[in-house]
Structure formats: structure tokens, C-alpha cells
Amino acid sequence: xxxxxxxxxxxxxxxxxxxxxxxxxxxxxxxxxxxxxxxxxxxxxxxxxxxxxxxxxxxxxxxxxxxxxxxxxxxxxxxxxxxxxxxxxxxxxxxxxxxxxxxxxxxxxxxxxxxxxxxxxxxxxxxxxxxxxxxxxxxxxxxxxxxxxxxxxxxxxxxxxxxxxxxxxxxxxxxxxxxxxxxxxxxxxxxxxxxxxxxxxxxxxxxxxxxxxxxxxxxxxxxxxxxxxxxxxxxxxxxxxxxxxxxxxxxxxxxxxxxxxxxxxxxxxxxxxxxxxxxxxxxxxxxxxxxxxxxxxxxxxxxxxxxxxxxxxxxxxxxxxxxxx
Numbered sequence: 001x002x003x004x005x006x007x008x009x010x011x012x013x014x015x016x017x018x019x020x021x022x023x024x025x026x027x028x029x030x031x032x033x034x035x036x037x038x039x040x041x042x043x044x045x046x047x048x049x050x051x052x053x054x055x056x057x058x059x060x061x062x063x064x065x066x067x068x069x070x071x072x073x074x075x076x077x078x079x080x081x082x083x084x085x086x087x088x089x090x091x092x093x094x095x096x097x098x099x100x101x102x103x104x105x106x107x108x109x110x111x112x113x114x115x116x117x118x119x120x121x122x123x124x125x126x127x128x129x130x131x132x133x134x135x136x137x138x139x140x141x142x143x144x145x146x147x148x149x150x151x152x153x154x155x156x157x158x159x160x161x162x163x164x165x166x167x168x169x170x171x172x173x174x175x176x177x178x179x180x181x182x183x184x185x186x187x188x189x190x191x192x193x194x195x196x197x198x199x200x201x202x203x204x205x206x207x208x209x210x211x212x213x214x215x216x217x218x219x220x221x222x223x224x225x226x227x228x229x230x231x232x233x234x235x236x237x238x239x240x241x242x243x244x245x246x247x248x249x250x251x252x253x254x255x256x257x258x259x260x261x262x263x264x265x266x267x268x269x270x271x272x273x274x275x276x277x278x279x280x281x282x283x284x285x286x287x288x289x290x291x292x293x294x295x296x297x298x299x300x301x302x303x304x305x306x307x308x309x310x311x312x313x314x315x316x317x318x319x320x321x322x323x324x325x
Contacts, residue, residue, distance in 0.1 A: 016121050018287040026287045027307045028280045030129035034137035036258045041213070042140075042274040042311075047281050051084035054275060054312055083277040085310035086151040092128060096291075096301040099124060121289045128303045140276060140311055141217075141260040151309045154274060155265055155323065161316045163325040170313070173197045173266070173322035183324050186219060186264050188226035194322060195224070195250050198268050201320045202253075211271040213254045217261030221248065224255065266322035273314040280307060 018026055028046075032038055045052060099120075135149075145152035161170040172181045177200030186194050198214060206212055216224070228247075248255035253268075261267070279285065288304040313319060 016289045018125075018289075020283045020285070021281075023285040023287045024281045026125055026129060027132075027285050027305065029126075030132040030305075031136050031278060031280055031307065031309065033130065033133035034140060034260070036137055036140050036260060037276060039256070041215070041256050041258060041271055042276050043272055045083065045275055045277045046279070048083060048085050048277040048279055048308070048310075049282060051082050052277060054081045054083050054314055081312050081314065083275055083310055083312040085277045085279060085308035086145060087306070087308050088149065088151065089307075090128060090132060090303060090305035092303045093292075094124065094301050094303070095299050096120075096124070097299050099127070124301060125287055125289060125303060128305065132305065132307075136309060137258070137260040139260070139309065141215075141258060141265075142262045143311075152311060153260070154267065154311050154313065155262060157311070157313060158267060158319060158321045159323055159325050161313075162321045168317050170316040170319045170321050171201055171203070172325075173201050173320055175200075177201045183322060184264065186223055186266075188223045191220060191223040191227050194220075194266065195255075198266050198320050198322050199251050199253065202268050203318055206270060206318045209270055212268070213256045213271060214250060215258050215261060215267040215269070216248075216255050217263060217265060218257065218259055219263040220261075220266060221255070221257045224248070224250075262323070264323060266320075268320040269313070270318065273318055275312045275314065277310045277312065278308050282308075 032044075036042060037044060139150050139153050141153045142155050143150040143153035144156055158170045162172040165172075173183075173194075174181055175197050177197075182194065182197045195214070202212070248257065284306070286304075286306050288302075290302040290304070292298045292300040292302060
């Protein structure tokens with residue numbers, strides 16, 4: 001009689017490389033899962049190999065009284081800004097034994113995921129992709145290009161432009177739109193006043209545009225919900241202190257929550273005036289998955305990703321920035 005030893009079934013893991021379009025699918029999913037990008041709150045420009053020139057044309061004095069002659073009446077100015085995504089990488093080592101149980105559980109059904117990765121490689125790459133999405137959301141707004149592992153976000157560029165005080169630069173939020181520059185901590189007690197300063201500073205040429213929104217972070221969103229509920233603003237929003245979420249809308253302009261925005265920062269801009277660039281569909285993108293058991297006998301598993309990401313704004317004078325300079 002033979003003794004049969006049964007071992008728990010373990011997933012077969014092969015070293016794989018996703019390149020070109022295959023890698024683009026993974027990297028695109030990771031980057032575009034960031035809330036700001038997932039909701040199309042900025043203009044996404046893919047396939048930026050190295051850099052791209054963003055041109056915004058501003059035309060003035062376009063219409064004049066009719067005459068028999070051709071007389072140039074309009075003047076056009078073109079603002080050029082360079083969108084240059086930064087090259088980034090993920091070199092991550094995981095112990096696959098920590099993920100096998102989770103992966104096996106997903107195969108049994110009743111999962112919260114709509115799409116269950118059948119391949120263990122795909123499962124771990126998807127896990128890493130979710131972490132990349134979180135970091136991407138943060139960097140879109142508060143990233144600093146000189147910091148290792150980060151690309152430059154909007155906040156640094158907008159605050160630097162607003163600090164110049166030029167009429168063509170990003171406009172700092174001011175009391176009543178033309179008074180003193182306002183900044184500082186945002187609370188449920190002052191959030192209405194802070195948003196009013198941003199609202200009043202929005203240029204008339206931009207006000208009313210269909211894609212104009214006010215970008216806020218989690219802290220400001222919570223403060224605004226509290227203010228509307230009547231916690232610090234008695235009689236606010238139908239006196240509904242504890243009833244449901246209050247609308248994220250201020251004086252008819254949509255407030256959009258972007259978790260990557262720093263505390264005490266507010267930005268008013270058109271979605272078409274803020275740009276996110278990446279080479280996510282380019283051939284050099286690559287995702288590698290390495291099972292180290294075949295190399296050194298360990299239970300470690302490595303995920304290697306390469307991609308590019310960067311931000312840029314268009315016409316500065318059409319943007320309002322609230323925050324420290």
C-alpha cells in the first residue's frame with residue numbers, strides 16, 4: 001500500500017514581461033484609477049514621448065465696425081508651456097505567501113471585485129497598480145519633481161506663478177476678489193468665507209464656462225459639509241444637521257473632491273486648462289514580474305514597472321489659487 005502525501009495546491013507563477021500595448025494596459029489602469037484622472041477632472045494627454053508644447057491662444061478686440069478695407073483689429077497672444085513627464089519606476093519585492101490566500105479566496109466567489117484576476121501575476125500587478133494610483137493622485141496635486149519618486153504637481157507650479165503677482169499669472173484668491181490676498185487654515189467656521197474669496201476672484205472671462213470647477217481636498221470637503229449641516233452655520237442647508245451628504249456646489253459652481261490636494265489649498269480652473277501628460281501608451285512602458293524562487297529559492301516575488309507622468313497648466317490668469325506661496 002502506498003502512502004500518498006497531499007500538499008495544498010499552490011499557484012503556478014511564471015516569470016513574465018508585459019511590454020508595449022500589454023504593459024500599457026496595466027500602467028494605464030494604474031494611472032487612470034487616480035480619482036482626478038478617473039473622473040476626467042483635468043485634460044489627459046497620452047503618448048507624450050519626451051515633452052509637448054501646450055499652446056493657449058488669447059484673442060482680444062476681435063470685432064470692429066465694418067469698412068471697405070482690411071484693417072487688422074484683433075490681437076492674439078499665444079502662451080506656451082512645456083509638458084514634460086518625468087520617468088518613474090516601481091521596484092517592489094513582495095512575499096507571495098502573504099498574497100496566495102487572498103488570491104485563492106477571490107477564486108471562490110462572492111468577491112467585491114468585478115473582475116477577478118485568474119492569473120496570480122495579474123493579481124499582484126493589479127495590487128501594485130492600485131498603490132501606484134494612490135501615489136499618482138497625490139503627485140498630481142502636491143508632488144515635487146525634485147523629490148525621488150515624485151513628479152511635479154499643480155500646487156507647486158500654481159503657487160509659484162501666483163507669487164509673481166503678474167496680471168498674466170495665476171491669480172491669488174483675494175477678499176471680495178480685489179482686496180487682500182487670503183490664505184491659511186480652513187475650518188468649518190471659515191470655509192464659506194474662503195470659498196467666497198476664491199469665487200469672487202474668478203475672472204469674468206472664465207466665470208460661466210461649462211468646465212469651470214473648484215478643486216478641493218478632503219479637509220475642505222469635510223469642513224464644507226459641516227458648514228452646510230449647520231454645525232457652525234446655523235440655519236444652513238435646510239437645517240439638515242445629520243441628514244445625508246450635502247451637495248458639493250458653491251454658488252452654482254461644482255466643487256470637485258480630489259484627495260491628492262493638500263490641506264488648506266483650493267484651486268478654481270477649467271478642466272481644459274489643467275493637463276496631465278504621460279507616455280502610458282508608448283512602447284517603452286514595461287511591467288516585469290519575477291518569481292525569485294527560480295533564482296534563489298526564496299518566496300519573494302518582484303514587480304517592476306516603468307512609466308512617465310507630469311502636469312502643466314495653460315493660461316495662468318484664468319486660474320485662481322488659494323494657499324501658501
